[in-house]
Amino acid sequence: MTTTTxxxxxxxxxxxxxxxxxxxxxxxxxxxVGLAALVGTVLVTVTIGPADLGVGEVARSIVAHVGLDVAxxxxxxxxxxxELRLPRVLTAAAVGAGLALAGAxxxxxxxxxxxxxxxxxLSSGASLGAVAVLVVGVAVLLPVAAFVGAMAALxxxxxxxxxGGMLTPGRTVLAGLAVSQLCAAGxxxxxxWTATGDSYREILSWLLGSLAGATWSSVAIAGGAVLVVGxxxxxxxxxxxxxxxxxTAAAALGVGVDRTRWTxxxxxxxxxGAMVAVSGAIGFVxxxxxxxxGSLTGPAHRRLLPVAALAGAxFxxxxxxxxxxxxxxxELPVGIVTALIGVPVFAVLLRRGRGSAWT
Amino acid sequence: xxLTLSGVGTRLGGRWVVDGVDATPxxxxxxxxxxxxxxxxxxLLRLVAGLLTPERGAVLVGAGASAAPVAAMGRRERARRIxxxxxxxxxxxxxxxxxxxxxxxxxxxxxxxxxxxxxxxxRALHAADAAHLAGRAWSSLSGGERQRVHVARALAxxxxxxxxxxxxxxxxxxxxxxxxxFVRDLGTTTVAALHDLNLAxxxxxxxxxxxxxxxxxxxHPREVLRPALLREVYGVxxxxxxxxRTGRPVIAFHEPAPRTAPAPVPAGEA
Numbered sequence: 001m002t003t004t005t006x007x008x009x010x011x012x013x014x015x016x017x018x019x020x021x022x023x024x025x026x027x028x029x030x031x032x033v034g035l036a037a038l039v040g041t042v043l044v045t046v047t048i049g050p051a052d053l054g055v056g057e058v059a060r061s062i063v064a065h066v067g068l069d070v071a072x073x074x075x076x077x078x079x080x081x082x083e084l085r086l087p088r089v090l091t092a093a094a095v096g097a098g099l100a101l102a103g104a105x106x107x108x109x110x111x112x113x114x115x116x117x118x119x120x121x122l123s124s125g126a127s128l129g130a131v132a133v134l135v136v137g138v139a140v141l142l143p144v145a146a147f148v149g150a151m152a153a154l155x156x157x158x159x160x161x162x163x164g165g166m167l168t169p170g171r172t173v174l175a176g177l178a179v180s181q182l183c184a185a186g187x188x189x190x191x192x193w194t195a196t197g198d199s200y201r202e203i204l205s206w207l208l209g210s211l212a213g214a215t216w217s218s219v220a221i222a223g224g225a226v227l228v229v230g231x232x233x234x235x236x237x238x239x240x241x242x243x244x245x246x247x248t249a250a251a252a253l254g255v256g257v258d259r260t261r262w263t264x265x266x267x268x269x270x271x272x273g274a275m276v277a278v279s280g281a282i283g284f285v286x287x288x289x290x291x292x293x294g295s296l297t298g299p300a301h302r303r304l305l306p307v308a309a310l311a312g313a314x315f316x317x318x319x320x321x322x323x324x325x326x327x328x329x330x331e332l333p334v335g336i337v338t339a340l341i342g343v344p345v346f347a348v349l350l351r352r353g354r355g356s357a358w359t
Numbered sequence: 360x361x362l363t364l365s366g367v368g369t370r371l372g373g374r375w376v377v378d379g380v381d382a383t384p385x386x387x388x389x390x391x392x393x394x395x396x397x398x399x400x401x402x403l404l405r406l407v408a409g410l411l412t413p414e415r416g417a418v419l420v421g422a423g424a425s426a427a428p429v430a431a432m433g434r435r436e437r438a439r440r441i442x443x444x445x446x447x448x449x450x451x452x453x454x455x456x457x458x459x460x461x462x463x464x465x466x467x468x469x470x471x472x473x474x475x476x477x478x479x480x481x482r483a484l485h486a487a488d489a490a491h492l493a494g495r496a497w498s499s500l501s502g503g504e505r506q507r508v509h510v511a512r513a514l515a516x517x518x519x520x521x522x523x524x525x526x527x528x529x530x531x532x533x534x535x536x537x538x539x540x541f542v543r544d545l546g547t548t549t550v551a552a553l554h555d556l557n558l559a560x561x562x563x564x565x566x567x568x569x570x571x572x573x574x575x576x577x578x579h580p581r582e583v584l585r586p587a588l589l590r591e592v593y594g595v596x597x598x599x600x601x602x603x604r605t606g607r608p609v610i611a612f613h614e615p616a617p618r619t620a621p622a623p624v625p626a627g628e629a
Contacts (some may be wrong), residue, residue, distance in 0.1 A: 046553065110449065161576075194545070235470060237472070238471070238472035239465075239466070241462060241465065241472075242462060242465050243454040244450045244454060244459075244462060245445070245448050245449070245450050245462070246445075246448070246450075247443060248405075248410060248443075249443075249444055251410050251434075252438065252441075252442070252445075253412060253438050253445040253462060253463070253465045253466060253516075254434040254435040254437060254438025254465065255434070255438075255465065256434055282493075284409055286403040298453075298454075298455070298458065299453060299454055299458070300453045300458060300461075300471035300472075301472070303469065303474070
């Protein structure tokens with residue numbers, strides 16, 4: 001008898017692991033899984049915390065508020081879901097998606113695996129802009145001021161990094177550090193000078209990020225920005241593929257190099273501004289998620305950007321859930337949780353980059 | 360594609376790097392762009408590719424009345440008709456070979472980044488004889504394989520004009536011969552900047568020789584690559600022989616003669 005296993009079809013030829021490229025999972029599947037994970041995450045995390053809530057109750061409360069006729073939920077539980085937790089969870093999802101998108105675009109734009117709105121100073125710039133406007137008392141302009149702050153910080157970081165000629169990853173991060181420290185000092189100073197009550201708590205929530213104050217208007221600002229600006233970012237970001245072999249290669253492929261770069265920088269600053277206006281400067285989401293997702297999607301931006309946004313949303317919702325429940329009733333600024341996860345990733349990337357022309 | 364350079368010139372940093380160059384590379388054939396380092400070859404290729412706009416003169420594509428300046432073409436249209444392979448082309452992005460070739464489809468992509476022609480990448484991979492590399496990681500390829508994949512990427516643009524900047528750099532002899540034979544036989548108008556004069560003599564239908572940004576000579580290698588021109592442009596002494604099999608010119612260089620040779624001082628007199 002001959003071996004029957006010989007008839008088993010072999011789908012892929014054996015390749016040495018060093019030369020074989022990773023298989024790319026289908027985009028529609030990744031997006032579907034991401035969306036399902038996001039919906040599940042929202043329903044589950046809203047139940048977590050003091051007060052005994054079930055997923056069914058959460059779903060019924062949401063459906064009732066949307067206007068459909070379902071069995072009513074107890075008023076107290078309904079208020080916890082609809083007034084407290086749901087706005088916070090949805091804000092976290094929108095901010096996570098926005099920061100992950102911003103990070104993914106910045107990494108490609110600056111050809112720097114360490115780029116992130118937090119590390120390059122955009123988030124601190126946005127915080128400073130927001131805080132400065134708060135002092136004047138025109139809260140409507142908060143996202144606009146945050147955008148102006150983020151854009152100014154981005155331009156300052158790039159100008160500082162480029163002053164020596166080449167824009168290397170190491171220089172860019174150092175320049176971002178300088179800009180970010182300056183903006184953080186400015187933010188602290190403004191709050192310290194003007195706040196009447198607990199200024200330290202407020203300083204912390206702007207510098208480390210917090211979603212504790214999230215309301216439905218936060219959901220509107222962050223969610224609106226992710227849907228509108230995020231869509232524009234994905235559309236414009238498709239052109240980032242062309243930059244894989246440098247600016248000249250991109251131009252030869254018919255891409256307007258300067259126009260694409262400035263369009264995307266402005267969009268990233270807008271996105272970061274909107275996110276920081278509602279949550280303060282939450283770090284490392286933009287750094288970690290694009291790398292984690294990149295191994296699944298590959299570097300094509302049409303695939304990478306939407307999946308990174310979904311993953312960022314899920315990630316930040318869970319990080320914020322940890323931040324508010326880990327030491328309950330005390331609450332950690334969510335930036336501490338994201339830093340605990342992000343800094344090891346940063347360290348790995350830094351080690352991996354050794355030996356190349358980074359500094 | 361018909362290509363006409365008429366009095367093309369441009370300055371970089373105040374200096375005329377390309378200065379009044381006229382040329383008409385033959386359509387469907389391989390043209391060699393020759394000249395010493397700094398003669399303006401790369402800048403001229405960028406002008407022809409439309410990445411730089413000439414300050415003087417024009418690069419015209421198309422025949423007769425339909426000829427239009429490259430500088431006036433839309434970016435996407437230009438990228439669908441002209442492909443450029445740069446001299447040094449590396450990437451730190453973890454791309455597969457198929458993804459690198461798919462970059463050549465960017466000028467054809469829809470708003471959402473999808474390619475209307477699913478088979479174009481496969482056709483380009485096959486045409487460049489790189490299909491067996493499709494699943495490999497770009498970073499794992501050898502120099503010759505990378506150049507082959509770059510050619511596939513350029514072919515995926517379905518260009519009418521192919522521009523190559525020193526495509527044989529860092530390749531071994533057999534890969535150099537294979538690459539130039541391949542582009543010669545493509546039937547696409549191709550302009551390749553080349554350093555190796557013997558490769559140019561063996562494969563090019565037409566050569567354009569630059570010296571200090573100006574046109575030194577243009578024509579068939581047999582007429583252009585003469586000892587007098589080589590001395591004038593490259594400052595070298597050479598004999599031009601005839602290849603025993605192809606009849607094409609073969610250039611044999613001589614050791615440079617000592618220039619202003621002061622008589623060596625005998626050791627004893629010091």
